[in-house]
Amino acid sequence: QSVLTQPPSASGTPGQRVTISCSGSSSNIGSNTVNWYQQLPGTAPKLLIYTNNQRPSGVPDRFSGSKSGTSASLAISGLQSEDEAVYFCAAWDNSLSGLWVFGGGTTLTVL
Amino acid sequence: QITLKESGPTLVRPTQTLTLTCTFSGFSLNTSGVGVGWIRQPPGKALEWLGINYWDDDKRYSPSLETRVTITKDTSKNQVVLTMTNMDPADTATYHCARVYDSSGYYFFDYWGQGSLVTVSS
Numbered sequence: 194q195s196v197l198t199q200p201p202s203a204s205g206t207p208g209q210r211v212t213i214s215c216s217g218s219s220s221n222i223g224s225n226t227v228n229w230y231q232q233l234p235g236t237a238p239k240l241l242i243y244t245n246n247q248r249p250s251g252v253p254d255r256f257s258g259s260k261s262g263t264s265a266s267l268a269i270s271g272l273q274s275e276d277e278a279v280y281f282c283a284a285w286d287n288s289l290s291g292l293w294v295f296g297g298g299t300t301l302t303v304l
Numbered sequence: 305q306i307t308l309k310e311s312g313p314t315l316v317r318p319t320q321t322l323t324l325t326c327t328f329s330g331f332s333l334n335t336s337g338v339g340v341g342w343i344r345q346p347p348g349k350a351l352e353w354l355g356i357n358y359w360d361d362d363k364r365y366s367p368s369l370e371t372r373v374t375i376t377k378d379t380s381k382n383q384v385v386l387t388m389t390n391m392d393p394a395d396t397a398t399y400h401c402a403r404v405y406d407s408s409g410y411y412f413f414d415y416w417g418q419g420s421l422v423t424v425s426s
Contacts, residue, residue: 240413281351
């Protein structure tokens with residue numbers, strides 16, 4: 194059971210726009226920034242979005258992030274076959290002595 | 305180019321201590337704002353944060369694991385070591401190390417290792 198809640202799966206056709214949600218609480222997303230990662234099978238997770246909506250250099254602008262209240266979203270526009278991967282969100286949680294929490298991951302299928 | 309790679313045993317017996325090493329390149333753990341953390345993922349389950357060792361040797365651990373986990377660094381060797389005691393089959397997971405970076409006061413994991421699968425079984 195993950196602290197941050199993501200849908201287990203999402204899908205879209207090439208060229209479509211898809212969004213993946215990440216729901217948390219006041220102790221994590223509600224008071225801290227959200228980061229998004231992409232993980233292809235057998236590879237290391239790759240940072241896609243940091244501090245809610247910033248893209249590292251090299252990440253296409255097809256990927257965008259947003260946050261509102263205790264939820265965040267990752268949007269992928271102009272969907273491509275190589276976008277097929279697992280996406281997960283992460284945020285710092287202020288509860289107890291503090292800890293990083295993650296979403297359970299969303300498997301994106303490009304139909 | 306920043307890389308991190310985990311190494312260590314693939315099989316550990318119950319009650320034993322796990323020691324994993326993260327060897328990194330492309331950055332220094334002497335740099336302010338930088339740290340290396342450990343995150344694990346049991347098969348079919350979500351990621352779980354274990355802890356972080358920062359550039360100033362400040363260490364933070366997951367409250368649920370802090371009695372079992374120790375993370376140390378050897379800056380001269382560019383290595384960070386995870387030690388986890390009293391291993392249990394429930395600790396079977398892929399263990400990742402990742403760099404923590406400070407961007408204007410906001411921390412995030414920006415580079416990850418591919419992970420090392422550790423199975424706990426007798």
